[in-house]
Amino acid sequence: MATIELQKVEKKFGANHAVKPMDLTIADGEFVCLLGPSGCGKTTTLRMISGLEAVTAGKILLNGKNVTWSHPSERDIAFVFQFYALYPHLNVYDNIAFPLRAEGEKKEAVESRVNEVVDILRIEHLLKTKPGKLSGGDKQRVALARALVRRPAAFLMDEPLGALDAELREAMRAEIKQLHVAQNATTVYVTHDQVEAMALGDRIVVMSDAVVQQIGTPAEVYYDPANLFVANFIGSPGMNLIAGKLHDGRVQVAGGVDTIPVPVGYRNTLPAALNGAGDVTIGFRPESAILADDGDIAGEIYAVDMHGSYKLLHINIGNGATSGIVHVRADRMVTFPIGSAVRFSIDPKMMRFFDPQSKQAIQQEVTQ
């Protein structure tokens, strides 16, 4: 298995940056998800690691060895494509054996190795079938088997579950995770689905507009987003972001009279970061809001979504600076008539602050 290191890797198509210079170090056995909206450069990054796309500048190290200009076949990586790219004229067995035959393996060695991975993925019954006759999930398993068979140094997966329906996606996601745990293979996984990234990744690389926005564990990108983009992109719905103004140790929600005390961790850093201007963006997750009659913020029920185990309230807080709608999680048993007034507070430990100018998060003091 292997480490992957990107040093100032960048890619330009003509004058446009597809990927702006990025640094990334992936540890041996780590599962890293490249996450971002379409066109953010995540697939280009993956293709550069594989060698299917030449870098404009920078270096790619695989196991400490510079492979920036090596042929894809010399990199010892396996690539799983979004639409599987199973060779339609070969049956499942030959598809899986294909990478081994490139290495000129003996027939018996090929057979035993193929049987091994076929066993892992439980597709013995499909060996004689042509890919055209397989279901989506089986195609995906064959594609994974073909990637596994060579025991590559690293797996690169480009939205491997993108073409599956929702139910199968979850099952395959678990299979991929299980496979990763069992094989402990370094994996780079591209997806635009933040749920998938959160579920699978040891670390998530959030990308947008060709730039890496944040690199962190799922918990880090969820609870401590580095900037407004990550705050909004991660989570469904994303973090609530409301405009506010800081004075006298309290934050006033813009367009209203309600004020919120500044949480302990921000008492010193917040005034320092804002540098006197006072304008600030407050961020909190729907589950961090606590409905209470004496809550700090007042609003009006705009819509209610039933999610099964909880209700998601859309509350209009009449905050002119942002959309004015915040999402709050509520008990599924309680009825909230549309138009009725509610008040809520924000759990101070879960409150985050962003500089509306630079769009960056304001750091907390490290306490204890």
Added chain:
Amino acid sequence: MSDFYETGPSKPVTESIRVDKVSPKARRMHNIRAIVVVILAILMLIPILVMTQTAFKTRADVVSVPPTIVFKPSLEGFVFLFTERAIAPPGRIKALQEAAETGDLSLFDRVALNSGQEITGLSDYVGRLTNSLIIAGLSTVFAVVLGLFAAYAFSRFPVAGKDDLMFFILSTRMLPAVVVTIPLFIMYRQLGMHDTHIGMILLYTVFNLSLSVWLLKGFIDEIPIEYEEAALVDGYTRMQAFYKIVLPQAITGIAATAVFCLIFAWNEYAFALMLTSDTARTAPPSIATMLGRGGIEWSAIAAGSLGFLIPVAVVVFLLRNYLLRGVTFGAIRQ
């Protein structure tokens, strides 16, 4: 009829069919259309039938008015086709007639007696047919192989001025081919390529290349590039990926293209007439100019055309499934 719209079809529908095609009226229309198609097909096959009949007719049957439908088949036409003959001297005829009375005549003798011609040797028909096979076969191979590489390059690589080049390739087909026969004739004479196999193979290859590049590019465009990329990361070189992945998937397209190229080269008449005279002369001009010793030998011409038809008919029959895909290419996914 109103019955149908209330009760539905008498038998349950167990096939994939649009609802408006189930009614008895629609079924009847379907049958009528099928009958019309069969009649049209028969009409189109009449010339072939007449040709086949003529090939087996004697001279008297060929020229009889009205034409005979039922006749005693004869191999006369085929004998004429494969032989050179001269007018038999009267003495020889007489000897044959005497021999005929004793009933001791070979097939050739009988033909000689009937036509008043004596066989002097083999005709050049077999040689011409061989020329056709060599020239059409090799030019097809070259056109398809060169076209395949060109089409692959146009499909996969960022060739500068790709669209203009593709248009230029197509534009070689915009002139009626016959227009360039005289310049070609002069060029070939100067280059010493007149009446050579190489000259004709080169000519047909060049002529077929535009078709082959365009057709094959369409087929290769249909093969997703991910297959090759997968092969590259699986440890193969670009060339190996081409042989192991692209080629097997393009095989239908290659077969269809080959059939089209072969039919063109096989049937080509005008260039062959102008640019060949003997050693490299192909079958089409030689059949058409096959004049006998006493008038036009229609049965021999028909027999020659029949023989000429067989190889290409066999190839088309063998590749018929690919051919169907070739004419509908782009419309159907594999």
